[in-house]
């Protein structure tokens with residue numbers, strides 16, 4: 001069977017990452033991509049997940065379904081970030097293996113690495129020190145998922161590999177200011193600041209933390225490449241290779257959006273980890289590299305924001 005003939009299940013196809021992977025699969029000519037909405041299949045429900053895999057032929061799984069959110073959502077809903085992610089990944093990984101799936105990609109996050117990990121962060125830094133407290137429950141769930149994949153590989157020889165992306169943004173991002181990540185939040189805040197003629201827009205923390213941002217379509221290309229590559233195994237960091245301070249990011253987003261007022265810092269909000277730049281040499285050695293620059297990516301994301309805003313009125317902040 002060729003790659004393009006494989007029956008591919010993308011779990012979480014309505015989320016930003018799952019949607020980008022689904023687009024990338026279609027772009028490459030995959031003809032048998034299986035998706036299920038949350039209403040059709042509740043991935044937190046073990047019985048439903050087992051029934052799905054025992055009745056639906058699947059060769060390959062992309063596990064992009066997850067409870068995700070920005071720094072404040074992580075801090076205020078630790079139960080959901082820990083519990084939901086553990087349930088989804090345990091159900092999908094176990095049922096997929098039981099049904100004969102031998103190739104799976106598990107999506108994690110750069111926050112699995114220790115807060116003080118040497119920069120750029122290599123895959124070997126995993127479990128070498130304490131985690132950042134604002135997202136520890138989410139990180140622990142993702143580390144558990146990664147270890148479950150490693151265990152299936154070690155015990156049963158399954159090709160369950162793990163992609164650990166840096167901070168992502170792009171089409172179908174979450175623009176709800178209570179739960180979003182920084183980049184979509186800045187797009188929305190500066191857009192609304194410009195529209196309303198505000199003198200100042202408030203952003204969180206000190207502006208000093210450094211973050212690395214990758215456009216989600218670049219991630220999707222890396223994911224499909226990893227699943228097609230005959231030698232890919234283990235954990236792969238997937239990042240853009242450069243970081244930027246939140247203060248400089250804010251200036252860049254304001255410029256793309258056309259906001260010219262002041263930027264004010266609310267230092268009662270958390271900064272989170274001081275820096276998390278990833279070493280992505282492992283995935284690059286297999287032939288992947290990011291193609292979308294930060295400025296171009298923000299321009300693309302702003303275009304999607306404007307379209308998504310017109311199509312489905314965004315909730316008021």
Ligand code: GFB
Nearest residue numbers: 070071074109111135180181182185203204205270271272
């Ligand atoms: O993207 P973000 O929420 O998450 O925040 P993390 C990154 C930085 O941007 C923090 C600052 O220093 C925030 O204080 N920031 C400034 C803002 N203004 C805003 C704003 O309006 N909204 C938001 N959200 N941030 C997340 C983890 O960490 O990264 C997740 O909590 C996940 O678990 C994700 O790993 C990739 O980068 O700090």
